[in-house]
Amino acid sequence: MFRLCLFTSIVMLTILPAQSLFSQSLGDFREEINIYNTLYDAPLHLVGGADVSLHELAKDKPIILALVFSRCSGVCNPLVLELKENLRMLNLQQELPYSVLVLSFDPWDKIEDMQYMAERFNLTNEPDWYFGVTDSINQVINSVGFKPIWDEKKKQFDHDALLAGVSTKGKMTKKLLGLRNSKDLRMLVQSINKVFIPSYRLPTNTSIFTCFNYDPETGKIVPGTGLLIIIMPVLITWLTVIGIRMAVRKKTT
Amino acid sequence: MQSLLLYLFLILTVVSTSVFIYVYRSSIKAGDKDGGLTNVLTKRMWFILILFVVLAIFFSATVPKSPYFMFKDEIPSKSVNVTAGQYFFYMSYSAINPDAPTSEPIELGVNELVEFRVTSRDVTHTFAVYDENNQVVAQTQAMPGYVNNLRWKFEKPGTYKIFCLEYCGAGHHIMRGSFTVK
Amino acid sequence: MENKFKKITSLWIITVLILFVVAIILGLLMRFNQGGNIKLDPVTFYTDMTIHGLTMIGIWFVAGMAAVNYIMERYVRTSYKANLIAYIMTVVGVLMLWGAGFIGKFHAGWTFLYPLPFKIMWEQWATPLFLYALLVLGVGWTIWTVSLMISLLKKYTLSQVFAWQHFKRDAKPEVETPPFVLISMISLVGVLSCLITAAALDFLLLTEYYSNGGFINDALLMKNLTYFFGHTLANEMLYLGLAVIYELFSEVSGRPKWKTSWYVAYAWNLTLFFVLFAFLHHMYMDFVQPETLQIIGQLASYLASIPSTGVTIFSILVAVYGTKINWNLANLMFFIGTAGWVSGGIGAVIDATISNNFLLHNTLWVPAHFHTYNALGNVLFSLGFFYWFSFQLKDGIIKDKHSMLKILLIVIGGIGFLAAFYFAGADSVARRYANYPEEMASGKFWATFGGTFATIYLLGIILFIGGILKRCFGFVFSRV
Ligand code: HEM
Ligand SMILES: [Cu+2]
Numbered sequence: 001m002f003r004l005c006l007f008t009s010i011v012m013l014t015i016l017p018a019q020s021l022f023s024q025s026l027g028d029f030r031e032e033i034n035i036y037n038t039l040y041d042a043p044l045h046l047v048g049g050a051d052v053s054l055h056e057l058a059k060d061k062p063i064i065l066a067l068v069f070s071r072c073s074g075v076c077n078p079l080v081l082e083l084k085e086n087l088r089m090l091n092l093q094q095e096l097p098y099s100v101l102v103l104s105f106d107p108w109d110k111i112e113d114m115q116y117m118a119e120r121f122n123l124t125n126e127p128d129w130y131f132g133v134t135d136s137i138n139q140v141i142n143s144v145g146f147k148p149i150w151d152e153k154k155k156q157f158d159h160d161a162l163l164a165g166v167s168t169k170g171k172m173t174k175k176l177l178g179l180r181n182s183k184d185l186r187m188l189v190q191s192i193n194k195v196f197i198p199s200y201r202l203p204t205n206t207s208i209f210t211c212f213n214y215d216p217e218t219g220k221i222v223p224g225t226g227l228l229i230i231i232m233p234v235l236i237t238w239l240t241v242i243g244i245r246m247a248v249r250k251k252t253t
Numbered sequence: 254m255q256s257l258l259l260y261l262f263l264i265l266t267v268v269s270t271s272v273f274i275y276v277y278r279s280s281i282k283a284g285d286k287d288g289g290l291t292n293v294l295t296k297r298m299w300f301i302l303i304l305f306v307v308l309a310i311f312f313s314a315t316v317p318k319s320p321y322f323m324f325k326d327e328i329p330s331k332s333v334n335v336t337a338g339q340y341f342f343y344m345s346y347s348a349i350n351p352d353a354p355t356s357e358p359i360e361l362g363v364n365e366l367v368e369f370r371v372t373s374r375d376v377t378h379t380f381a382v383y384d385e386n387n388q389v390v391a392q393t394q395a396m397p398g399y400v401n402n403l404r405w406k407f408e409k410p411g412t413y414k415i416f417c418l419e420y421c422g423a424g425h426h427i428m429r430g431s432f433t434v435k
Numbered sequence: 436m437e438n439k440f441k442k443i444t445s446l447w448i449i450t451v452l453i454l455f456v457v458a459i460i461l462g463l464l465m466r467f468n469q470g471g472n473i474k475l476d477p478v479t480f481y482t483d484m485t486i487h488g489l490t491m492i493g494i495w496f497v498a499g500m501a502a503v504n505y506i507m508e509r510y511v512r513t514s515y516k517a518n519l520i521a522y523i524m525t526v527v528g529v530l531m532l533w534g535a536g537f538i539g540k541f542h543a544g545w546t547f548l549y550p551l552p553f554k555i556m557w558e559q560w561a562t563p564l565f566l567y568a569l570l571v572l573g574v575g576w577t578i579w580t581v582s583l584m585i586s587l588l589k590k591y592t593l594s595q596v597f598a599w600q601h602f603k604r605d606a607k608p609e610v611e612t613p614p615f616v617l618i619s620m621i622s623l624v625g626v627l628s629c630l631i632t633a634a635a636l637d638f639l640l641l642t643e644y645y646s647n648g649g650f651i652n653d654a655l656l657m658k659n660l661t662y663f664f665g666h667t668l669a670n671e672m673l674y675l676g677l678a679v680i681y682e683l684f685s686e687v688s689g690r691p692k693w694k695t696s697w698y699v700a701y702a703w704n705l706t707l708f709f710v711l712f713a714f715l716h717h718m719y720m721d722f723v724q725p726e727t728l729q730i731i732g733q734l735a736s737y738l739a740s741i742p743s744t745g746v747t748i749f750s751i752l753v754a755v756y757g758t759k760i761n762w763n764l765a766n767l768m769f770f771i772g773t774a775g776w777v778s779g780g781i782g783a784v785i786d787a788t789i790s791n792n793f794l795l796h797n798t799l800w801v802p803a804h805f806h807t808y809n810a811l812g813n814v815l816f817s818l819g820f821f822y823w824f825s826f827q828l829k830d831g832i833i834k835d836k837h838s839m840l841k842i843l844l845i846v847i848g849g850i851g852f853l854a855a856f857y858f859a860g861a862d863s864v865a866r867r868y869a870n871y872p873e874e875m876a877s878g879k880f881w882a883t884f885g886g887t888f889a890t891i892y893l894l895g896i897i898l899f900i901g902g903i904l905k906r907c908f909g910f911v912f913s914r915v
Contacts, residue, residue: 029336032348032370032400036332145348167328196325197402233631233663234711237624240581245588255794258785259861266778273774276756283759293753297698301745308737311788316733318790321726339554376551377654379720379797381865387874389794389863394720396654397550401722414874418797418865420544422556423477426868 030160031177033145038170039065040139044103046132047115047124054101054140055170057130061099062192063166067146067159069106070113075161078179080121083163086182096193099128101166105137105148106157144172165192255388320391324404329368333359333432337371337378337395339422342415342430359432363410369403371395378428379418385411392418407434440508441828443518445907447501448821450526451494452900455814458494459893461487463886469871470883478556480869481542488545489532493572495809496668497525498817499675500579500626503619505824506682507583510616511590517582524575531568535561544867546665549657552640563644569637577630584623587616596620597707601700614695618678621707625671628711632664655723659714666714673776673808674706676816677747680769684751687823687833688760693750702742709739716787720796729789736787740780748773763833764899767842768819772812775849779808782857797867799878800860803853810892811849818899825906837898844895851888855881 041055057063066083068076080102092098104114114131118124123131134140141148148159165174165188174191176184187197335342336349343354351374361367371380373395380403381392390413393403407413415430461483468475475483500521507513535541539561543551552562587596591612594600598617600608639657643650685692715732718724751773760766782804786795795801826833864871864878871878 029348029350029372032334034347035370036329036368169328171328173328194326194328196321196404233628233635236631237628240627241584241588241624242593244581244585245593248585248589249592255861255863258791258795259857262782262785262857265781269777269781270774272752273770273777276752277770279757280755280760280762283757285759294698297745297749297753300749301741304741304744308741308784312733312737315788315790316730319726319729320789320793321722321729376554377548377658381797383863383874387863389798392720392793392796393722396658396721396723398654399721399723403722416865416872416874420481420546420548420551420867422551422554423481423542423869425481426477426865426870426872429872 030145031175033175034143035172035175037143037145037172039164039166039172040136040143041170042134042136042140044101044130044132044134045111046130047111047118054134054166057099057101058166058168058170060168061097061128062168064098064100064188064192065144065164065166066100066102067105067141067144067148067162067164068102068117069104069148069157070109070117071106071156073156075159075179079161079163080117082179083185084121084123086185090182090186090189092186092189093128096189096195098189098192099130102129102131103137103140104133105141105146105159107137109133144175163188165189167192167194320393320403324366324406327366329366329404331361331365332368332370333361335369335371335380335395336374337380337417337421337428338374339376340417340424340428342380342417342428344415344430344432361407361432361434363434364406364408366404366406369393369405371401371403372399373397376421377419378421379416381416381418383414383416384409385413387414394419410434437508437515439515440505440513440518442911443515443522444501444505444824445828445911446522447497448824448907449904449911450522451498451501451817452821452904454490454494454529456893456897456900458487458490459889459896461490463889463893466882466886466889468869468882470879470886471870472883472886475869477869478540478542481544481867482536482540484867485542485544485547486533486536489536490529491809492545492665492669492672493525493529493532495813495817496576496672496675497521498821499622499672499679499813500576500583502679502817502820502824503622503675504579504583506615506679507586507619510613511586513586514582517579521575521579524571524578528568528572528575531564531571535565535568539564541565546661548661549640549652549654553643563641566637566641566644569633570641573630573633573637577627577634580623580626580630584620584627587620587623591616591620597704598695598700599704601695601697604697612695612700613682614693614699615678615682617695617700617703618674618681621703622671622674622678624707625667625674625710629664629668629671632660632667636660636664655721658721659718659724662714662717666717667710669805670710670713673813673816676772676813676820679820680751680773680816681747683820683823684766684769685754687763687765688754690754690758690760693754699746699750702746705742706739709735709742711735713739713787716792719789719792733787733789737784740784744777744780748777764835764838764841765819765823765833767838768815768822771842771846772815772819775811775815776808776813779804779806779812782807794863795860797865798860799856799864799866799881801866803856803860806856807853811846811853815845818896821900821903825903828906828910836902841895841899844891845899846895848888848890848892848895852885852892855885855888859885 039054041053043051043053044057045051066080068080083100111133114133118131123129144164146162148157151158161178163176164172167173174188176188191197334345334347334349336351336354338354343349343356344359345355345357349355354374369380371393375397377397378395379392380395382390384390391403391405393401395401412431412433417425417428421428464473464475465480465483465487467473468480504513504518539558541557541561552565555562595610595612596616597620598612600610601612639652643652681693712731712735715728716736719729719732751770755770782800785791786800786804823833859878859881862877864875
């Protein structure tokens with residue numbers, strides 16, 4: 001009996017750290033702001049000379065919209081860089097077409113600043129990537145529900161990393177707040193391509209693992225570590241059954 | 254739909270219970286020499302086969318109607334954010350801050366595809382929509398930390414009620430909300 | 436058989452039956468409150484509901500275990516000590532639960548779905564007391580379960596205990612596995628998985644409780660664990676009852692003993708597997724659960740019904756059809772219980788269909804079907820055993836009194852009580868509502884209706900158990 005108790009407590013102790021990875025609070029609701037709103041149809045000036053409106057640009061292919069400003073010393077650079085890397089890795093263009101619009105939300109940014117940015121990221125000749133500015137940036141960020149705040153001391157905007165998905169009709173179908181993994185990005189690309197996503201988890205600082213993780217390969221949600229915890233009792237049961245049999249056989253022979 | 258299920262249940266139960274009564278009576282009538290059923294194994298296999306086929310048909314007919322597959326390839330024309338909490342439903346066209354939730358009256362169009370984006374600010378609740386005949390038409394769970402998206406098209410105009418169907422504390426039965434469809 | 440086993444079994448029976456009557460009275464209070472015939476404040480209602488649910492699940496589980504333990508003595512030596520420990524821990528655990536409920540007003544429902552236990556709406560101490568009560572019960576039952584497994588495995592090898600040597604169609608194995616041994620072992624394996632899950636769940640809850648906000652659980656994972664434990668336990672209870680029927684039905688009917696055939700062996704081994712996935716049907720309305728698992732849930736729920744109906748129910752019908760049988764209250768209870776189990780199963784399969792569950796989830800349809808295979812199913816299996824057992828304490832000859840009256844009261848009362856749940860559930864009346872809002876006015880009518888019939892059922896139960904209690908009490912206090 002003692003051995004049994006010991007055994008169970010060891011098992012319990014292994015479950016505990018696994019579970020602590022699941023810790024979460026209520027989740028950040030700001031990701032839900034203005035979903036399915038039609039975004040403001042702003043006239044855009046794109047690097048390379050074209051002038052189109054946001055909705056016209058979206059008509060061909062739905063858009064992944066990244067809101068940045070060129071002098072940012074914070075999250076903007078990693079946001080664009082990760083977006084580039086993740087999209088390259090996911091390689092979705094055939095199956096779920098999209099284009100990427102990197103738009104400055106800084107009224108002082110000029111088209112040249114964005115041109116310079118595109119060059120820095122080595123994205124000037126990349127098809128499906130657009131860099132641009134607009135004169136109606138306030139209307140755009142209002143319709144997205146994005147609120148950068150100018151910090152006079154630091155001479156920087158205090159703002160979130162934000163990606164927004166825009167459907168071909170100009171509607172915002174999904175937002176991603178913060179720097180997110182490729183799984184979440186795939187969900188965003190699906191949503192602008194009209195794929196119904198019945199459920200998802202709100203982002204938190206600590207939510208790295210979930211009960212069910214989203215598999216970027218198949219696009220299906222695959223059982224993650226959480227499911228293992230559910231299977232564990234069954235495994236322990238069988239180990240116990242086999243263990244008992246081995247123990248009693250030794251005694252009787 | 255619900256009454257259809259009730260009839261289905263009643264019919265099947267009456268049939269199965271009749272079989273039991275019939276079998277019982279056959280035992281009462283039986284003499285000492287009677288040997289019961291013959292060819293049991295064959296009959297058993299037929300029984301299993303028929304049951305299997307019936308269930309397989311039922312399965313393939315019902316699975317596509319699951320709520321996760323409904324209106325899959327459309328983009329909803331309206332979305333309604335729902336945050337459940339002990340013992341209220343907060344509903345709004347814009348996102349709801351769980352720390353300072355606010356509500357607004359909701360009005361939807363007939364046959365318009367709406368998406369309810371449902372979450373909870375405390376314990377698990379259910380967002381269950383009742384029509385004017387007080388029948389459940391659709392539901393999804395409201396779980397803290399998760400958003401469940403329920404898509405639906407209301408075919409009939411009227412006032413729809415919301416009730417909570419997941420036990421959430423002593424005020425569970427007073428939790429309610431409503432919206433209109435025009 | 437040794438008298439001490441008869442004594443402990445009598446003790447179990449007395450305890451179960453007394454708790455049963457109390458729990459039914461709690462059920463009646465709930466029903467009459469819902470009908471507006473009496474007035475309880477909501478906290479009292481939900482406390483009653485929590486205690487009713489936990490007590491019922493607890494007692495019919497231990498009833499099954501006690502019966503299996505008693506009969507198992509025919510085949511292997513079981514541990515009297517483990518049986519006694521389980522008894523003591525059960526009594527202590529139930530007292531703790533009742534304390535948390537009746538005194539501490541703990542009312543998170545019998546499923547205590549996370550994070551409800553932590554939204555303290557009752558005495559501060561009630562939550563830890565409740566969690567420790569679960570621990571006491573869990574430990575006691577685990578000891579018992581493992582000890583019964585040890586007893587079986589001392590005599591049977593792994594393949595024998597699961598009857599794998601019977602898989603071949605014309606197998607004539609040297610060691611035959613009686614169906615009772617096979618089904619008991621299969622149920623015990625399931626029970627152990629439930630108990631370990633419950634332990635994990637309890638452990639996670641206690642950790643969060645003592646971490647002062649440093650450790651927070653994930654609601655989805657906790658719900659999966661809760662229903663894996665809750666649903667599977669309710670399922671295994673029934674299987675324990677079936678093990679007893681496989682052993683006793685033929686015996687009390689004066690017919691040749693049932694043997695393990697190849698299809699019986701297959702069916703129960705399949706059940707071992709399917710039963711693990713059926714709990715997923717509790718998660719249908721959590722759209723966040725992956726679709727694949729939802730569909731597996733429906734598939735497993737359907738498939739779980741095939742071996743049980745195809746083999747067990749068919750076997751019972753075949754055993755009775757056109758065959759002269761010594762009918763008495765024991766095998767009648769088994770027979771009626773099987774019919775009730777089938778009806779509950781039909782209600783369950785309808786609700787385990789995702790597109791139906793969309794409309795029926797957490798309406799009164801849910802208590803409708805699970806009360807069917809409890810109140811008119813598993814309870815009758817156990818009552819049949821109790822009845823048979825109480826005559827074993829004397830000369831072993833069953834003498835019925837007023838059997839027609841007892842059966843009519845139980846069956847008619849039961850059907851009326853259950854019909855009220857089904858009709859209200861199909862009318863979208865919610866489950867677990869202390870009072871019904873005007874939109875669910877029909878729920879009120881059905882509550883009074885159901886409560887009235889449940890009173891008839893209770894009357895039948897009291898008549899039925901009177902003799903059993905008399906014989907068991909007599910034996911416990913005799914000096915044998
Ligand atoms: C005639 C006897 C019984 C009566 C009058 C009765 C009555 C009730 C009532 C009124 C409820 C609450 C229904 C609701 O959700 O609104 C309930 C729930 C429940 N009953 Fe019974 N019941 C009886 C027998 C049983 C039996 C034999 C079991 C055996 C396992 C059982 C287990 C449960 C459980 C597990 C719940 C759920 C509790 C919860 O929701 O937390 N009941 N019963
Ligand atoms: Cu509720």
